[in-house]
Amino acid sequence: MALVRVAVPIPLAHEDTLVYEFPEETPEVGLRVLVPVGPRRVWGTVLGVEPKAPGFRVRKIAGIPEPRLVVTPELLELCRWVSDYYAANLSDVLQAAVPSPGGLTRRAPRAAPEDADAWLQVAPPRREELNEEQRSALTSLEEAIGSREFRAVLLFGVTGSGKTAVYLHAAAEALRSGGQTLILVPEIALSPQTLDSFRRAGFGRVALYHSTLRPNERADVWRAAAAGEVDLVVGTRSAVFLPFRNLRFVVVDEEQDNAYKQDDAPRYHARDVALVRAQRLGAVAVLASATPSLETFARVKAGSCGLLRLPHRIDGRPMPTVRITDLRHRRAVVAAVVAGPGSIASRPVLSGSTSPQSRYLGPALVEAMAKTLERREQAILFLNRRGHSTATTAARSGHSGPRARDAARPICGSGASASRGSRGRSRVSFPWPGSRVWTSMPRGSADRPRRF
Incomplete structure (x- = not known):
């Protein structure tokens, strides 16, 4: 027997690890174990051997899952980085990264079998069918994959420019070199159709991974990725923690999407974690978007991220007309x-x-x-606000509040929910040159249908 230190996902007074008695002489670091904590049992991760016995009674671990789930050393170091960078408990990071048997009860549609009707009725374009811009971007990505060095690249292409076809063929190059590929998508609903496009391109060993799969399904994908039995995984932000044996190519599709941010503990950004992991492994990371985030543009400007452009739609399709009205x-x-x-x-x-x-x-x-x-056609109006929120702006300049950062902006509520100001139009005065008159502008969606 041996004493091991286990990370447990519960709030503790001084630390997030506890000491337990392990039934084997050489415990495996990263092994998932079931341990007793008070009257309950929780899943924890073995972090290492405890050199000396503490001055209190040590309890035994309650069980080991079969087949075993083990956090690889590379993934364990990544979780330590996430814990340090985002000021999160290591036990919480491990709990979010590793599937736990019985930890989930929700279910989601799984990927359709290969012989079932596919989402996409048209096969992805072959290499010779790509246009000149796509071939140029693909050649750059293939050279980066062949160098076996870390490269971060922004694939900046307008909607309909064929970005998916570019990184699909780049993933094929990673597969030919014996590597694995991770495709991150912002929403679960996008994962089946994305996976299907790779299946139609000839990828056989592919898998889905997201938070609403059944526990045994997530565990199967976890073990397959660690054993090198799957070549490509399509998943949401939790898939960034899969224990790939030889990850060579990472794609973050729609990298600007806020869905890559984890809302509850541990709070992390899957896009940034994917970049750090690719850097540690010497892999190629592609950030694909038609509207890249400011952070990614800053990386490009600083020279830490390359840039590949696809400025035109495939087959010469026209771009929509956009007008901005002041x-x-x-x-x-x-x-x-x-x-x-x-x-x-x-x-x-x-x-x-x-x-x-x-x-x-x-x-x-x-x-x-x-x-x-x-013309008996339909129209859609998109709003970026909900409810009865009302903003007060200057009639001439358009400023939305006083200069001082800590000064409260004038707010006009609606009905009983109003906390400050008054209903309807308001006129207030602030010492702002040329902006004596202020007006309330209803911007919430709850007020729009009546006005239309």
């Missing part, structure tokens, strides 16, 4: 007027008119909506 400078609005059953006409309404006007809808938007409805 509502501070509008002098007229367009009111939609019902001219008869099933018909809508629009006409300009000058400022000062008694016809309906809007403080936040410009004439271009109203006219576009009117023409869309005249």
Whole structure:
């Protein structure tokens, strides 16, 4: 028997590890074990051998799962880095990284069998079918994979430019060199269709990994990745902790998405953890996005991240027309007027008119909506706020509050939920040159349908 120190996911007064008696002489570091803590049992991770016996009674571990789950030394060091960088308990990081039998009860749709109807009815393009921009980006990634050195690359391509096809063929190059690939997606719903695109490209040993799989399914993928029995894994942020035997290529799709941030303890950013892990392993990390984050752009500007551009859509498809309207400078609005059953006409309404006007809808938007409805088509308006939130801005400059960072901004609530200010339009004065008049602008989605 031996004494081992085990990380347990419970709050302790001074440390997050406890000492237990292990039934074997040479315990394996990283082994997942079931240990008693007070009246209950929890899953913990063996961190090492305890050199001397403590001055209190030591309890025995309650059990070892069969087949065994072991955190590899490389993954254990990564978890230590996450614990240190994000100021989280190591036991919490290990609990989030390693699947625990019986730890999950939710279920999610699994990947369709290979003989089932696929999500994508069209096979991914072959290498010779890629356009010049895609081939150039692919060549750069293949050279990076062949160098067996760490490379971080931003694959900056507009929507529909064929980014998936580029890193799909790059993953094939990693497979030919004997390596494994990890594809991170921001949402669980995207993982089956992403996996299917790789299956149709000829990848046989592939797997899904996310938090809502059944415990035994997650454990199977965990062991397969550690044994080198799977070549490619598609998963959400928790997949960044899989114990790959030879990880050579990592892709973070839609790298700007906030879903890569873990909301509860341990709080971490899967994109940044993927970059650190790729750096430690000497792998290639690709951050793919049509709208990259400012952090990634800063890495590119600093020279720590390469840049590959796909500025055009495949097959010459046109880009959508985007117009930005400055509502501070509008002098007229367009009111939609019902001219008869099933018909809508629009006409300009000058400022000062008694016809309906809007403080936040410009004439271009109203006219576009009117023409869309005249053609019996549909329109979608996206808002970035919910509820009855109201922001107060300067009528001329558009400033949203006093200069002082610690000064409270004027807020206008709605109904009983209002905590400050008053309903509707408000005029308040702040010492801001040229911005004497302030106006409340309802920006919440709860107020919009009535006004439309």
